[in-house]
Amino acid sequence: MSLPESRSGRRARLDKLREAALHRKVLAKHLPAAFNGRWTRRHWAHASLFATLGALVAAIVPGFSNPVATQASLAVPRTTLALALPALPLAKRRAPAGDNWQLLTVQPGQTLGALFEQLDLPSATMHKLLEKSNARSTLARLRPGAEIGFDIGADGTLRSLRYDRDDTHRVELSLVGDEVRERVIERPTTTRTVVISGEVGRSLFWSARRQGLSGKAIRQLTDDIFKYDIDFNEDVAASDRYSVVVDQVWREGELIGTGDIQAATFTAHGKLYSGFRFEHDGKAEYFTADGRPLKKAFIRMPVQYTRISSGFSGARKHPILGRTRAHQGVDFAARSGTPIMAAGNARVAFVGWKGGYGRTVILDHGRGYTTLYGHMSRFGKERVGQRIAQGALIGYVGMTGLATGPHLHYEFRVNGVHRNPLAVTMPPPEPLRGAALAQFRAQTGKALAQIRKVEDVIYADADTTPPKAKAARKG
Structure with a gap:
């Protein structure tokens, strides 16, 4: 090595030594003295800080808290089994692509043409369906809430259209070339007689709807059966109870309708009221348990919700x-x-x-x-x-x-x-007599027994039935 190079090397080493000495002096001013076997407050603070940081890192980063997989665990042999599937029947192999039904719910003011446009289907197809089928009268006037089904093929063409003609019949229109084939599918329904019971709570309408009672049935309860005896704006408390017997219509596991109330009881402030539907002289009316018509000569309030x-x-x-x-x-x-x-x-x-x-x-x-x-x-x-x-x-x-x-x-x-229209006493209407009364008792006895059975189950643990209602039920 030449002389100039050795001098420059020595000079560089001296500069590094001076810089290191200066750095040690600066650190000595700001860092604590070397550890001499005794822990100071600063040592404990630093140790706590590092321990906390370590715990946070282990909790945030999942890899720190999971055991590292060993080579042995990664080397576990895996086996793949090939299972033979049954052969597809010839009929299935030759069949066209499966159904692709799309259900659209008719909105207020929406027409069949708007539904076709929504699905990008040509209007010529719609006119063909209307001209060559008996569905024009129904499809030309769609009611809001109705469901229309469209079976669309993979190429985007309409293969079939279906709609419900009524609660028990579905019509399916299929396009086969220029021909429209119409098929009526019967949808069987079942009728179940059920008892719906509950407490008024914050709102009679809200409670009854939650229990499954329809809006029509609720209006029957308040406007046709008990409006002469109960002011539902003022006389009803949250703890009051109601029970109704109704016929429900089911189709394919779906509730599609609720019939008229056959019997109902209502307990308002400890007093039990009851009403039973009975057809007399060709007209259905509601009667009390002793066969007197519930309909009075005058209604209590000529305006509602007031x-x-x-x-x-x-x-x-x-x-x-x-x-x-x-x-x-x-x-x-x-x-x-x-x-x-x-x-x-x-x-x-x-x-x-x-x-x-x-x-x-x-x-x-x-x-x-x-x-x-x-x-x-x-x-x-x-x-x-x-x-x-x-x-x-x-x-x-x-x-x-x-x-x-x-x-x-x-x-x-x-x-x-x-x-005073709220206090005047009116003569009670004439009750049922003779054969009509015997028929009424035979019909209403079964409904009342159903109500009592359900109430005994629902309110068995909470014996909060008012004394007046208990006595009336026993009677």
Whole structure:
């Protein structure tokens, strides 16, 4: 090696030594003294920090917590078995590609043409189906919610279309060349008589729907059976119970319909009410357990889903006139436009404007009974002298005349004398007699036994049946 090279090498080594010495001096100022066998607080802090970091890394990275596979474990021999499958039948091998049904649910306002367009099917195919089959009347007017099935081949052409003609028949239209083949498939149904029982909870409608009762059946329970005895807006508590016997229609494991309520019980504030469907003189009605019709001469409230804003009183201060006078009716607060029903079968005696009552209808029910409906926003289609049935629409809630807000002012008069419509006692309807009563008891006894059996199972552990209801059930 030459002299200049040796001098440069020595100079480089000296520079490295000086740099290392300087680095040690800097570290000596900032690092603790060398470990002399005694742990200081700083040593313990550093050790804890490194231990925590190690635990976190082991938990986050799965590879640190799993044992490393050994070469022996990786070298385990594996064996593959070849299983012989049964031969495909000749008919299956020659058959075309399997069905590819696509089900579309008809939306409101949607037509068959819109369904074909959604599936990119030509309209010429749709017209061929309609022209060469008997399905035009059904497919031309699709109802919302109906299901239409399309069997589309691998090449994107329509092979078959199917729809339900009714609950028990399905129609399938198949395209074979220029020919349309129609096949009607019968879909058998079964009817089951079931008992649905539950508590009102936060809402009777919500509870009954959850138990499987249809909306139609719930309306029968509240509007046809118990509306004369129970105010479902005010008289029902969360702990009250209901039980109904209904016929359900099933098809292929699917519930497709619920029939009329055959029997029902309702316990409201410890009092048991019951109703049984029975056909008498060609007309189906609901009766009490002793054979009296549930339908009264007058319904309790001529408007639904409302509250009483002012009751029947001898005297009160009029909110507009400011003077004290008798309030000879009941005010039902409701939204403007709420339908108003006739309280009973009647002849229309008056339709028009009547002073502070505003738009008013007066009905004559015979035998000295009349009812008045005031503050209407508009009338129904009734005319003076016309005969109308109980529950008929006679007008809509409003605030015409002397009214501070939308409500119905309802008056009940007997021989011209005002009576409280919520407290007046009406003569009970005539009960069933003779052979009709015997037939009724034979029919309703079975339904009542079904209800009692189910309730005994459901409420066996929670013996919370009110004493009045227990006594009524035993009777």
